[in-house]
Amino acid sequence: MLKAAKELAEALGQDAVSFDEDVIEHHGHSEWSTSNTAVRPVAVVYPKSTNDVVTIAQMCNKYKVPIVPFGAGSSVEGNFSSPHSGICVDFSLMDQVIAFRPEDMDVTVQPGVNWVDLNNQIAASGLFLPLDPSPTAQIGGMVSTNCSGTNAMRYGTMKDWVVNLTVVLADGTIIKTRRRPRKTSAGYNLTSLFVGAEGTLGLVTEVTLKLAPIPEDTSVAIVSFPTIKEAATAASSIIRSGIQLAALELMDDLQMQIVNRHGSASVKKRKWLEEPTLFLKFSGTTDAIKSDIKRVSQLMKPHNPRDFIFAKTPLEKTSLWAARKEALFTMLNTRPPGTEIWSTDVAVPLSQLANLITLTKQDCSQLNLFASIIGHVGDANFHTAILYDPRDAEQTAAVGKVVKQMMRRALEMEGTVSGEHAIGIGKKEGLEEEVGGEVVDVMRRVKRAVDGKGIMNPGKVFDLS
Amino acid sequence: MLKAAKELAEALGQDAVSFDEDVIEHHGHSEWSTSNTAVRPVAVVYPKSTNDVVTIAQMCNKYKVPIVPFGAGSSVEGNFSSPHSGICVDFSLMDQVIAFRPEDMDVTVQPGVNWVDLNNQIAASGLFLPLDPSPTAQIGGMVSTNCSGTNAMRYGTMKDWVVNLTVVLADGTIIKTRRRPRKTSAGYNLTSLFVGAEGTLGLVTEVTLKLAPIPEDTSVAIVSFPTIKEAATAASSIIRSGIQLAALELMDDLQMQIVNRHGSASVKKRKWLEEPTLFLKFSGTTDAIKSDIKRVSQLMKPHNPRDFIFAKTPLEKTSLWAARKEALFTMLNTRPPGTEIWSTDVAVPLSQLANLITLTKQDCSQLNLFASIIGHVGDANFHTAILYDPRDAEQTAAVGKVVKQMMRRALEMEGTVSGEHAIGIGKKEGLEEEVGGEVVDVMRRVKRAVDGKGIMNPGKVFDLS
Numbered sequence: 001m002l003k004a005a006k007e008l009a010e011a012l013g014q015d016a017v018s019f020d021e022d023v024i025e026h027h028g029h030s031e032w033s034t035s036n037t038a039v040r041p042v043a044v045v046y047p048k049s050t051n052d053v054v055t056i057a058q059m060c061n062k063y064k065v066p067i068v069p070f071g072a073g074s075s076v077e078g079n080f081s082s083p084h085s086g087i088c089v090d091f092s093l094m095d096q097v098i099a100f101r102p103e104d105m106d107v108t109v110q111p112g113v114n115w116v117d118l119n120n121q122i123a124a125s126g127l128f129l130p131l132d133p134s135p136t137a138q139i140g141g142m143v144s145t146n147c148s149g150t151n152a153m154r155y156g157t158m159k160d161w162v163v164n165l166t167v168v169l170a171d172g173t174i175i176k177t178r179r180r181p182r183k184t185s186a187g188y189n190l191t192s193l194f195v196g197a198e199g200t201l202g203l204v205t206e207v208t209l210k211l212a213p214i215p216e217d218t219s220v221a222i223v224s225f226p227t228i229k230e231a232a233t234a235a236s237s238i239i240r241s242g243i244q245l246a247a248l249e250l251m252d253d254l255q256m257q258i259v260n261r262h263g264s265a266s267v268k269k270r271k272w273l274e275e276p277t278l279f280l281k282f283s284g285t286t287d288a289i290k291s292d293i294k295r296v297s298q299l300m301k302p303h304n305p306r307d308f309i310f311a312k313t314p315l316e317k318t319s320l321w322a323a324r325k326e327a328l329f330t331m332l333n334t335r336p337p338g339t340e341i342w343s344t345d346v347a348v349p350l351s352q353l354a355n356l357i358t359l360t361k362q363d364c365s366q367l368n369l370f371a372s373i374i375g376h377v378g379d380a381n382f383h384t385a386i387l388y389d390p391r392d393a394e395q396t397a398a399v400g401k402v403v404k405q406m407m408r409r410a411l412e413m414e415g416t417v418s419g420e421h422a423i424g425i426g427k428k429e430g431l432e433e434e435v436g437g438e439v440v441d442v443m444r445r446v447k448r449a450v451d452g453k454g455i456m457n458p459g460k461v462f463d464l465s
Numbered sequence: 466m467l468k469a470a471k472e473l474a475e476a477l478g479q480d481a482v483s484f485d486e487d488v489i490e491h492h493g494h495s496e497w498s499t500s501n502t503a504v505r506p507v508a509v510v511y512p513k514s515t516n517d518v519v520t521i522a523q524m525c526n527k528y529k530v531p532i533v534p535f536g537a538g539s540s541v542e543g544n545f546s547s548p549h550s551g552i553c554v555d556f557s558l559m560d561q562v563i564a565f566r567p568e569d570m571d572v573t574v575q576p577g578v579n580w581v582d583l584n585n586q587i588a589a590s591g592l593f594l595p596l597d598p599s600p601t602a603q604i605g606g607m608v609s610t611n612c613s614g615t616n617a618m619r620y621g622t623m624k625d626w627v628v629n630l631t632v633v634l635a636d637g638t639i640i641k642t643r644r645r646p647r648k649t650s651a652g653y654n655l656t657s658l659f660v661g662a663e664g665t666l667g668l669v670t671e672v673t674l675k676l677a678p679i680p681e682d683t684s685v686a687i688v689s690f691p692t693i694k695e696a697a698t699a700a701s702s703i704i705r706s707g708i709q710l711a712a713l714e715l716m717d718d719l720q721m722q723i724v725n726r727h728g729s730a731s732v733k734k735r736k737w738l739e740e741p742t743l744f745l746k747f748s749g750t751t752d753a754i755k756s757d758i759k760r761v762s763q764l765m766k767p768h769n770p771r772d773f774i775f776a777k778t779p780l781e782k783t784s785l786w787a788a789r790k791e792a793l794f795t796m797l798n799t800r801p802p803g804t805e806i807w808s809t810d811v812a813v814p815l816s817q818l819a820n821l822i823t824l825t826k827q828d829c830s831q832l833n834l835f836a837s838i839i840g841h842v843g844d845a846n847f848h849t850a851i852l853y854d855p856r857d858a859e860q861t862a863a864v865g866k867v868v869k870q871m872m873r874r875a876l877e878m879e880g881t882v883s884g885e886h887a888i889g890i891g892k893k894e895g896l897e898e899e900v901g902g903e904v905v906d907v908m909r910r911v912k913r914a915v916d917g918k919g920i921m922n923p924g925k926v927f928d929l930s
Contacts, residue, residue, distance in 0.1 A: 101814070101816070103701070103815065103816035104814035104815045104817075105704070105705070105815060126705070145650055146650040147650070148648065148650075152648060156625070157648060157650070159654065159657070160621070160625065169907075173903055175901070175903050175904050175907060176900070176901070176904070177900070177904065178900065179880060179881060179899060179900075180813075180814045180879040180880070181812035181813060181845065181846075181875075181879075181880045181884065182812060182814070182815065182844050182846070183617060183622060183812045183844040183845075183881075183884050183885065184812060184881040184883065184884060185610055185611040185613075185622070185661055185883050185884065185885050185886060185888075186881045186882055186887070186888055186895075186896050186899055186900075187661075187896045187899075187900065187904075187905070187908055187926055188658060188661065188662055188666075188908045188911060188926070189624065189657045189661050190904065190908065192624070192654045192657035192658070193653060193654060193657070193658050193911075195654065196650055196652075196653065196654050197653055201653075212707070213704075213705055213706060213707030214707070215707055216707065239570070239678075240570070240591070240678055241678060242591075242677070242679070242680055242681065243750075244709075244749075284709075284753070285753070285756055285757075285760070287752065287753070287756040288749070288750070288752070288753040288756060291750055291752040291753060295750070347646040347647060347648045348645075349566070349569035349571070349646065349647070350569045350570060350647065351566070351568035351569050352569075379647050379648040380646070380647050381647070381648050410646075411644065414644040414645040414646075415644060415645070416643070416646040416648075416649040416651045418649065418650050418651040419646065419648050419649060419650065420648065420650050421650060422650045422651070423650075423651055423652055427651070430651075431651050431652045434644060434651060435641070435642070435643065435644075435651075435652065436641070438638055438639075438640050439640050439641070439642065439652075440652070442634075442640060442655060442915060443652055443653045443655065445914040445915060446653060446658075446911055446914055446915075448914065449910040449911055449914035450907060450910060450911075461652055461653070
């Protein structure tokens, strides 16, 4: 492996390869993730172009060295850990917008582009990429995990916005999955096969993305309910009504406590009810939003809403939504020293959501730890965030058990063990339980067909043998 | 092959297998399609269950006999022809709705279910499957071709509505690609791999589909323009505005002539301008539609609209839209005896649409045949329909040349050779030209990985060697 790394330094230049211990540690371990391994990569390589990536693949293929792609490093299932060591490929220098075509409503970018930067850069055109994962996320990682976020209810997930991918395969072959049509039914959908494959089938070096028009107007409303069940039932009735919200989010009582105690200054000005709360984002024309708000307020009534607050000014809109957006960071900033956050998510059929959240909250309450729920209710997808001390083996095991139980229940309800975080190394068993050995075997056969030596991000999603 | 068919008749019952010449002809040749072969299947099998399909796959696998799936028979690229003979599997007896779950907004059906029947059956729930391909189409074929239709602008294509598939692989293994979450990022997206694979990777025996709420209200408007370019530019400005139409369709001057001359009684009551015409379908709340119509009418102004007619009554709405919906059947019913229709489609980036339509119309005009254009402008996807005499070899060759030229131009504009008809046998060369040999080779490797003997619908999408 070291030999391959050293030859790469010769081929790409010494400053393209780092053997620095701190750099390697940063690329081999994540405090965002609960699934780390003890093994580290031997080196970190920084390609500047698709051709550099070809050189890396060819070299690693020659020496049969694992290749582990690295984006922003904010994934949570050990997606960029290096259980078999190898060479970590950091895409941060491939951060260019290659072509922006407002007339086609698409853009071609390198994988190291941050999605918030991209949206800022193109905002004047009236277009945007309507995903909403962690603000740190880069396009490459977003593709590899098929990310989504609060906007998925209206706009779908990453796979729905990828027009084509340029991918370097394990042997260094460059392929481009498609040209640039908005719609196609020509041949196998390789684009959707590479999206969500977590770099186990190839290294994504260019991405063409569809863009959506920025809505004329948006607004935000919040409403609390006595119970999760009533909040979820109210949410269901909105989803069924066909009113097209941009987002429909749920925060539980504990999460609302955090908002009151530790929210940012503008958020804390309001005294929030510490009860299950729905956050609604409306988007469209100003007229349509007015009429949507009226309808939503009618639909809520039978479900005991405590309050229905909608933003009357742009400032209010921002401060209402900030309570939702700040949630993860507020938790991170206020956690006791030494604790980490165990963040996980599942998704189920719509009718099962309230039930699963209720059961999961019961399990969590027995931990005697801070454990809150944030849900993308519009997609019946929710997150649990548990603050725990990773040095405490017993505590860690107890949290692990609760998370496993939540996945098992999601499966019993015909759901999935991962709504938007992918599988990494953390949920491999869960995947096998979810789809069954025969389906994972089909995935294995596909993997072997394009990566015969098994060098692309090995040990992720599933094990080869 | 005959031996396999006879053993199947013993295994499944004599009435499950037909050797009747007329039946075989109906399953081996299509007058909808321009890509027929001389070879016919040896028999047609009618499975009643997933287990019957397993028996068929195991038998065909044992004798290495090609398996060709057959749905409604309305595909146009020879998708169900039998170039290598084999056994045709007709799914018409697998036409049951297995489970309808309005509370989850999904439904599980067998592949022989017709989508119009399905929507009628579930209409009272306020939900529907928002695709709009040929009214004859069945779910199995819709999955296999990744179909779409006029609603794709708002609702996307078939792949966006499939939650999971039960698939029988070449060796008889049954797999289910997913459970029933609305959203997932767990493992490879095998669902999207099987959607659009035209039965070359396995036989789909059950499909779970997402459903959408039926919009509170819809309305229709039509507007004509002096030129295709102005119509397409106007369409672009609407797409860019973010106004969410359900459909945005274009019919050219020739197609509008057909409407005037041969439309149904209610359509012909109106004297239509014989000019490029946009058909707009609005959907949403009644208030939102009113405001959308006002905005669209403003956006049209700079592009020389001749007229802007919007439906004022439900009856008017139906009769305006009927002109669009009848288009294909009107052509079929009024074509001169002996002629057939060459129906093809391509899709390109938005900004290229007007240019490609204009060039294609020029090519078509030199044929001295009836050749019209109908476009799903919202997706930059359009159809050409050419009436020709298949017994006239010279004429057929000339039409083939125009179609080829249209595909080549679409590719030069970074488009696709097939927007919604898939590849079949008719566009195999086009696919290779579109994505390149290395991408087709990845498709081949995936195919071999799951169908080692190459018995699943061989000779479609690409050739194995």
